[in-house]
Structure formats: C-alpha cells, structure tokens
Amino acid sequence: xxxxxxxxxxxxIKYLMFVFNxxxxxxxxxxxxxxxxxxxxxxxxxxxxxxxxxxxxGVYIILxxxxxxxxxGFLGCCGAIRENKCLLLFFFMLILIIFLxxxxxxxxxxxxxxxxxxxxxxxxxxxxxxxxxxxxxxxxTWNAIMNTFDCCGVxxxxxxxESIFRFINPGEVVPEACCxxxxxxxxxxxxxxxxxxxxxxxxxxxKGCYSAVVDYFEMYxxxxxxxxxxxxxxxxxxxxFAMCLxxxxx
Numbered sequence: 360x361x362x363x364x365x366x367x368x369x370x371x372i373k374y375l376m377f378v379f380n381x382x383x384x385x386x387x388x389x390x391x392x393x394x395x396x397x398x399x400x401x402x403x404x405x406x407x408x409x410x411x412x413x414x415x416x417g418v419y420i421i422l423x424x425x426x427x428x429x430x431x432g433f434l435g436c437c438g439a440i441r442e443n444k445c446l447l448l449f450f451f452m453l454i455l456i457i458f459l460x461x462x463x464x465x466x467x468x469x470x471x472x473x474x475x476x477x478x479x480x481x482x483x484x485x486x487x488x489x490x491x492x493x494x495x496x497x498x499x500t501w502n503a504i505m506n507t508f509d510c511c512g513v514x515x516x517x518x519x520x521e522s523i524f525r526f527i528n529p530g531e532v533v534p535e536a537c538c539x540x541x542x543x544x545x546x547x548x549x550x551x552x553x554x555x556x557x558x559x560x561x562x563x564x565x566k567g568c569y570s571a572v573v574d575y576f577e578m579y580x581x582x583x584x585x586x587x588x589x590x591x592x593x594x595x596x597x598x599x600f601a602m603c604l605x606x607x608x609x
Contacts, residue, residue: 369607376439376600379593383454384432386590390425393583394418420464427457428590435597442608451601458594461587477569481513485522490534501568502536508575510568511537516558518567532558539564 397418431454438446489498505511512518516533519525524534538555539562549555555562573580 369604372600372603372607373439373442376597376604377436379597379600380432380435380439382432382593383428383435383590383597386586386593387425387428387430387432389586390421391429392425394422394425398422424457424461427453431457435601438601439604442604444605444608447601447605447608451598451605454594454598454601458591458598461591461594465587477513477567480569481518484513484518488519488522488524488534490524490528490531502534504568504572505534505536505564508568508571509539509564510566510571511564512567513569514567516563516565531556533563537563 431450434446435450435454437443438450483497484501487495487497488501489495492498511533516537519533525531528534533556535549535552535556538552539550541550549562551559551562
C-alpha cells in the first residue's frame with residue numbers, strides 16, 4: 360500500500376515537474392522574443408535603449424536569460440519524463456544559478472535606480488547633446504527619441520538652457536528635433552521651423568521625453584514586472600519538484 364502511494368506521489372511530482380518546466384520553456388521563449396524584437400525593431404525602441412548603457416546591457420541580459428530558460432525548460436521536461444537522475448541534478452544546479460543571478464540583477468537594478476531618474480537624464484542631456492552632430496551616438500539617439508515621441512528635452516524644452524547645445528548654437532533656443540511637424544507635409548515638413556528654433560511654444564513640442572516614454576511603455580513595464588515575479592515563482596517550484604523527483608527515483 361505504501362509503495363503504491365509512493366509510486367502515485369512520484370508520478371504526480373513527475374507530471375507537475377513537466378508542467379512547471381513547460382511554463383519555464385514558454386517564459387524563456389517570450390523573453391527571447393522580447394529581446395530579439397528590441398534589438399531588431401526599426402520603429403525607435405532600439406534608439407531609446409541605446410540612450411542609456413544600463414538599459415542597453417539589460418537587453419542582452421534578457422536575451423541571455425531567455426535563452427537559458429528556453430534550454431532549461433526543455434532539459435527539465437526531458438529529465439522529468441525520462442526520470443534521469445543525472446539530467447535532473449544538472450537541471451537543478453543550472454536553474455539554481457539562474458535563480459540567484461536573477462535575484463542579484465533585481466537587487467542591482469534597485470541599487471542603481473538613480474541612473475534612470477529625470478535628474479540623471481537631464482544632466483547627461485545638458486552635458487552631451489549637440490543638436491546636429493549625427494556622427495555623435497548620444498546626439499543622434501536623442502534626436503531619434505524626440506522625433507519618434509514628439510517630445511522635447513527630458514522634462515521640457517527648458518532643459519536646453521545652460522547646455523552644450525546652446526553653447527554650440529547660441530541663436531537657437533531648442534533643437535530642430537523639438538519642432539512640430541505638419542503631418543500633411545511628411546517628416547521634413549515643419550509647421551514653422553524658424554519660430555520653433557527661436558522658442559515659440561506654438562511651433563515646438565512642449566512635453567518632456569521622460570513622461571512621453573514612460574506613458575508609452577507604462578503598461579509594458581508592469582507586465583514585465585509581473586512576468587518576472589511569475590518566472591521566479593515557477594523556477595522555485597521547479598527546483599523543489601526536481602529535488603523531490605531526484606530523491607524518489609530508484
């Protein structure tokens with residue numbers, strides 16, 4: 360009777376292990392898809408990520424984690440169905456390393472969160488944005504952001520006061536990328552370029568890019584955070600089931 364119950368329990372753990380690893384496999388596939396989309400996306404998100412080295416590095420971390428979870432989900436499913444102790448132990452050790460790495464990444468993100476504040480971006484904009492030097496990666500990236508999101512500066516057009524842009528272009532209050540465009544004339548058609556460059560609020564975009572980007576990606580940020588919590592929970596259960604199955608296999 361006891362042996363039968365143990366067998367049923369082991370069988371239950373095996374299929375639960377398979378289900379959890381299949382979910383890990385799907386999570387890894389999703390992260391891989393998001394990472395690849397960000398890298399190859401032609402609509403401007405790639406330029407936004409490139410604006411900050413921390414975000415740029417984060418994309419490749421997502422790709423690496425997605426690839427590892429994809430592989431681990433596959434290995435876990437195979438180990439559970441075949442009841443292979445060596446494969447289960449290998450799976451447990453790898454997923455433990457990934458679990459700890461993800462926790463470390465979350466802690467580092469919290470510690471260095473000041474690098475994603477308005478003040479940090481404003482300071483960098485004042486120091487490095489040149490306006491028309493498209494050979495400069497920082498400048499061309501900010502031009503792409505302002506053109507994509509119809510925004511100006513980090514908080515507002517006033518961010519260009521006392522900046523290197525004003526030093527290089529003393530006759531202009533804001534850069535051309537801040538100017539409103541006439542939708543009937545295409546991307547090259549400004550509503551009134553001269554008035555915009557002189558500082559007229561009627562012909563420039565007055566919303567800051569920080570708010571514009573956050574508003575645009577707010578839903579995706581919450582979804583990504585919720586997904587990260589779900590993935591960590593699934594990984595924890597997968598490790599528990601892997602050890603239970605490992606100890607139960609004769």
